[in-house]
Each structure stands twice: as C-alpha cells, then as structure tokens.
Amino acid sequence: MSVTLVGLVMGTAPGAEGDPFDYLWRQQSDRPPLSITTSDISGHQHTIGYVEIDGHAVTEGDIVIGTAGEAASGRIQLPGIFPEVTDIPAPATGLRVRDDPGGPARPGDCRRAGASTATTRAEALWPGGRVPYVLSPDLPVKARDAITAAMKDFQDQTCVRFVPRAAEAAFVQIVAGDGCYSYVGRVGGEPQELSIGRGCERKGIVIHELLHSIGFYHEHSRSDRDAALTVHLENVLKGYEPQFRKLPGTQNRLFGTLDYGSVMLYGRAFFSSNGKDTLVPALAVPIGQRIGFSPADLAAVRALYGCPEPPAGQYSSLSSRL
Numbered sequence: 563m564s565v566t567l568v569g570l571v572m573g574t575a576p577g578a579e580g581d582p583f584d585y586l587w588r589q590q591s592d593r594p595p596l597s598i599t600t601s602d603i604s605g606h607q608h609t610i611g612y613v614e615i616d617g618h619a620v621t622e623g624d625i626v627i628g629t630a631g632e633a634a635s636g637r638i639q640l641p642g643i644f645p646e647v648t649d650i651p652a653p654a655t656g657l658r659v660r661d662d663p664g665g666p667a668r669p670g671d672c673r674r675a676g677a678s679t680a681t682t683r684a685e686a687l688w689p690g691g692r693v694p695y696v697l698s699p700d701l702p703v704k705a706r707d708a709i710t711a712a713m714k715d716f717q718d719q720t721c722v723r724f725v726p727r728a729a730e731a732a733f734v735q736i737v738a739g740d741g742c743y744s745y746v747g748r749v750g751g752e753p754q755e756l757s758i759g760r761g762c763e764r765k766g767i768v769i770h771e772l773l774h775s776i777g778f779y780h781e782h783s784r785s786d787r788d789a790a791l792t793v794h795l796e797n798v799l800k801g802y803e804p805q806f807r808k809l810p811g812t813q814n815r816l817f818g819t820l821d822y823g824s825v826m827l828y829g830r831a832f833f834s835s836n837g838k839d840t841l842v843p844a845l846a847v848p849i850g851q852r853i854g855f856s857p858a859d860l861a862a863v864r865a866l867y868g869c870p871e872p873p874a875g876q877y878s879s880l881s882s883r884l
Contacts, residue, residue: 602644603813610640615741622804627639639746678817682812687777691723693724742770743755766853776866780826784814798835817862817865818861
C-alpha cells in the first residue's frame, strides 16, 4: 500500500477559499508516496505509508518514523507499535491509567479531565520529565516566540521541563523545517529533530508537536474512539485513509476517554476531498483546536510523568473555556 501523507494543518478542506494553510497541503501532496510493510509488536504484517520531508519519513501528517533510509529498510520509530516495547508502570500520582485499554469510549465522558493516548514504551519517556533542547539559529522570531510560550505552559502547568541542552547526547533539535513534525517520545541517545516551519508558528501547534516529542499520539487514533467519533472515509482524499487508522488496544496507553477538546485531535474536515466532514463527534461540540492544552491534555501529561496534582483551578486560559 502506498499513500501520500501531509503536514499538520488546521482542519479545513484543501483548496478551501481563505485557508491560510492550503500551501501545506499542496507541498506535502506533491511528494512521491512511499510505503513499507514490516512486522509490528504483535507479529502481524503492518503496511505504513509515508512521505519524505527534510530527509525524514513522516506519517499521520506530522509524526516522524525515522530517516527515509531507516523507513525504507523497515526500521520504524513508532514506540509501542513496532519492536521493542516495555510497558510503562502505572503512575504513582495523578490520573489512573484505564484498566480496559481496548474498551469503548463513553461519549458522555469525553469532556472530562484526563483523556489522552500515549506510547506504551518506557524507554520513550524522558527521564525525570527533563527534555534538553537546542534551537536552530535559523528559527525566525515568530517561531521562537511560539516555542517560548508553549514551553512556559508546560512549565507552569506540568512537571515536564524543556531545558537548554548542556552536554546531553539525547536532545530535541528544534528546526525551521518544511512544515511541522516530530518523533513520538525519546528515540534514544541521540538528537532528534522537531520542526516548526512556516505556518506552524503558533503556540498551540508547538504544544501539539512537543506533546508528540514526550510520548503522545494523536487523539483520534485511540483504540477506543469508535463510540465517540465517526470516521467518514468516503469523504477523505484518496490515498489519505491511513491518516485515520486506529491503534490496537495493546499498542497505546489510554488515559480516561477521548477528549474532544484535545490539542492532539484532528479537525472535522482534515484531509477532506469534498469539503464534508471526515471526523464527526458523537456530541455536538467543536474539535481540532490548536490554541493550547485542554484540561484533559494537562491531566494526561501529569499522569504519564507522575507529576503532583496542581492547586485547584490551575488551568490555562483555553482550558477554562472548554
């Protein structure tokens, strides 16, 4: 299977009049579609489609799965989905991990705090929640401002700390690449690129990419999404259907139930071929915001990294409106 996958955008159909992110769709869809079939952690053959961006293989819009050479050889960096996997112990503090990772979401719960999906691989977490980073000198001021604001929200509301690199071998190299993309979690004892390119210089988009970098997958890929979201593949651009694949229950760590307000959730018309919805929530609520953390996003970060509970009412301005 060979598909064309594109960069992170804001939830309007390609070519929509006035869509400021139309160029992102066009630059990604012009790339040659690639695919590789290899065994996942269950031993089943898994075909994954990707495109090459800045020498990286990128899937699901903005998730880096390795270099183009690594992907072509079947060496896929999707922690918890492809070998090797070590389960993350349940957090000592914060939100309890669900005991039924393959069970259905309950639509009535989809706005309560503590909903997200993360890697099952312990090695993909940053030790102590400390993430060293380096900013590329060619990042423009607008990108630097968005990065600073996003990191401040992490510092103010979680125990995860993005800190300037000293001499660490493993760190996040933030670059002005061709669009927005990141690896999922810590990939090992080496630098890993995270791109905040043209059109990505917004705090909410940076938060989205930083959440990938500390171990979170897209919210719509949860194994329990079906009771909370309807996927309309008939409205999806031909070849882009894998963007909406669902993870098996053993390949994602679930916190709470699906969160419609999550910064990690696609918008209603992402990758639409006809302007109609590709994702429809079970409740009449908006989805696909890129403003900042939802309360559930924050609760999931705190749970995954064992953060202490914050004082009552300590949420971002966005969270107070969700």
